[in-house]
Amino acid sequence: MRTMNLFEARRLAVTLMHRYGVGSWRLEFGRAKTSSGSCRHDRRTIVLSAPLVALMDESEVTETxxxxxxxxxxxxxxxxxxxWREVxxxxxxxxxxxxxxxxxxxxDWVGTCPQGHRAExxxxxAHPMSCGECGSGFDIGSIVTWRYKGRDVPMTPAYRAEEAALRAAAVSLPQGA
Structure with missing residues (x-):
C-alpha cells in the first residue's frame, strides 16, 4: 500500500470538490486522530485529518x-x-x-499501572486515572503513570495537584473504609 502525502491529497480533494459542485468550499487539514474527515457547513469547509491522511492510500483518501x-x-x-447515503x-x-x-x-500518550496494564x-x-483492568472503581493503588512518545514528561500542575489530593485522601481514610 502506497500512502499519500498531503500535497497529493490536497490535489485529489480539490479536484473532486470541483467535479461535484463544492469547488467554492475551502479544504483544510486538521489534527484529528480518530476521525478522518468532517464537513463544516457553517464555514463551507471540508476538513481532512492530516495524521490519518498521511497513513491512507489513494482509495481511502478518495472515499473520505x-x-x-x-x-x-x-x-x-x-x-x-x-x-446522504443516496448522494x-x-x-x-x-x-x-x-x-x-x-x-x-x-x-502519543501511553500509561501503565503498577501491574503493567496499558492505557493509550x-x-x-487531564485527570489522574486508575487502571480499568485492575478494578471497576478508582483505586489509588492502580493509578496509571503516563509517558509521552516513550519519554517521561511532567504532567500539568493541575494534574499533579489532583493526583496529590487523591493520594492524601487515600492515606487519611480509616482502614476498611
Missing part, C-alpha cells in the same frame, strides 16, 4: 473526500441518513458511515 462532499451537498440537517453513492462513495482502514496513528490516549490526560 467523497463522504465529506456528500455531506456538503445534502446540507447540515441530514447526518448519515438515506438522503454519497451517486458520486462514487460507498455510503458507509465510517472508514474501514488499517490506518491508525500511534497513541492521543491527547494528554
Amino acid at each position: 473526500v467523497l463522504h465529506e462532499i456528500a455531506h456538503a451537498l445534502v446540507g447540515p440537517t441530514h447526518g448519515h441518513d438515506e438522503a 454519497a453513492r451517486k458520486i462514487g462513495a460507498t455510503g458507509r458511515v465510517s472508514l474501514h482502514t488499517a490506518a491508525a496513528p500511534a497513541h 490516549r492521543h491527547r494528554r490526560p
Whole structure:
C-alpha cells in the first residue's frame, strides 16, 4: 500500500470538490486522530485529518473526500441518513458511515499501572486515572503513570495537584473504609 502525502491529497480533494459542485468550499487539514474527515457547513469547509491522511492510500483518501462532499451537498440537517447515503453513492462513495482502514496513528500518550496494564490516549490526560483492568472503581493503588512518545514528561500542575489530593485522601481514610 502506497500512502499519500498531503500535497497529493490536497490535489485529489480539490479536484473532486470541483467535479461535484463544492469547488467554492475551502479544504483544510486538521489534527484529528480518530476521525478522518468532517464537513463544516457553517464555514463551507471540508476538513481532512492530516495524521490519518498521511497513513491512507489513494482509495481511502478518495472515499473520505467523497463522504465529506456528500455531506456538503445534502446540507447540515441530514447526518448519515438515506438522503446522504443516496448522494454519497451517486458520486462514487460507498455510503458507509465510517472508514474501514488499517490506518491508525500511534497513541502519543501511553500509561501503565503498577501491574503493567496499558492505557493509550492521543491527547494528554487531564485527570489522574486508575487502571480499568485492575478494578471497576478508582483505586489509588492502580493509578496509571503516563509517558509521552516513550519519554517521561511532567504532567500539568493541575494534574499533579489532583493526583496529590487523591493520594492524601487515600492515606487519611480509616482502614476498611
